[in-house]
Amino acid sequence: MNVLRSDATIPCPVCGADGDSAELVIQTAAHMFPDTGERFSFTRCSQCGLTYLNPAVPPEHLGQYYPDYYLPYRGPGAWGRYEGIAARGQGITDRRRVRRVRRALSRAITGGRNTAAGRVLDVGCGHPTFLRQLVDRVPGVHATGIDFVDSGWRDTPERWHGLSLIQTDPVDFVTDHQYDLITMWHYLEHDYHPVDTLRRMREIAHEDTRLLVEVPDLNGLSRRLFGAAWEGWHAPRHTAVYSGSTLAATLERAGWQVVKRTTRGTLDTYALWWMSRMEQIGIDWTASMEQRFLPFMAGRIVTAPLFLLEGIVPLGVQLVEARPHTR
Numbered sequence: 001m002n003v004l005r006s007d008a009t010i011p012c013p014v015c016g017a018d019g020d021s022a023e024l025v026i027q028t029a030a031h032m033f034p035d036t037g038e039r040f041s042f043t044r045c046s047q048c049g050l051t052y053l054n055p056a057v058p059p060e061h062l063g064q065y066y067p068d069y070y071l072p073y074r075g076p077g078a079w080g081r082y083e084g085i086a087a088r089g090q091g092i093t094d095r096r097r098v099r100r101v102r103r104a105l106s107r108a109i110t111g112g113r114n115t116a117a118g119r120v121l122d123v124g125c126g127h128p129t130f131l132r133q134l135v136d137r138v139p140g141v142h143a144t145g146i147d148f149v150d151s152g153w154r155d156t157p158e159r160w161h162g163l164s165l166i167q168t169d170p171v172d173f174v175t176d177h178q179y180d181l182i183t184m185w186h187y188l189e190h191d192y193h194p195v196d197t198l199r200r201m202r203e204i205a206h207e208d209t210r211l212l213v214e215v216p217d218l219n220g221l222s223r224r225l226f227g228a229a230w231e232g233w234h235a236p237r238h239t240a241v242y243s244g245s246t247l248a249a250t251l252e253r254a255g256w257q258v259v260k261r262t263t264r265g266t267l268d269t270y271a272l273w274w275m276s277r278m279e280q281i282g283i284d285w286t287a288s289m290e291q292r293f294l295p296f297m298a299g300r301i302v303t304a305p306l307f308l309l310e311g312i313v314p315l316g317v318q319l320v321e322a323r324p325h326t327r
């Protein structure tokens, strides 16, 4: 048992409604973590309908759920001799992100008429491989990444030459600039104060700025299939799991309006399904993934027809583009 965690409910992180009146959606064990018997509850807010972790783990105690063996921290090296192939997977995700960003930048700067470079801010940049690709592929772009911790870039400064990387809470981010494009790739679902963060982003935006937010989709097929094992919960690291409508309402509250939404994101949704399946069968997340690589690839081939439907059938992620509210 984790004695540090309070069992009292917490208010909704978006609208502030009382947490006692929220309805239980699901209880889960910690994901990508040994099962210690600890359970986490996601509840639906009685006022705004947001599904959120209730109670959440206080941020200062969250570090225990990010051990050294945490799979995303191990990177492609977790796959042993298949490391090279695994590394190409991240490269594919980053290139998809760069393509989305190019189009959205064009809309922010030239009304979609021309390709354009501009000022891009990535919130929760972690290991900033996406910004690296962006700067290498879009000449003249100014790229800034912010994160709560600098562990994603601190030890390899030579890899990140030309990027501006700043350790800060997004709410406290100080800048003299207005950004043309702001990206949040699987950041918002971790945020304890999403409306405050989005309001701060509105303050550093101009009237044509575009905001790209990618998060898991509560109403995707993978959540319905995998239930408590669905990796989109990622308990207790995800503070909220958004549907299309609660994501739009959260953005609205902070001064943004959704202009596009798609369930074809940049994340590898097959990998999300695979991780959910591994939760279901209870694998040892501390072990090497090398022996799982060939079954992983075989599963990808067998299920390929389903994943071709991504964007038509909601599989598990959503990507929205928002712009500041017109007054």
Ligand SMILES: [Zn+2]
Pocket: 012, 013, 014, 015, 016, 017, 045, 046, 047, 048, 049, 050
């Ligand atoms: Zn609420």
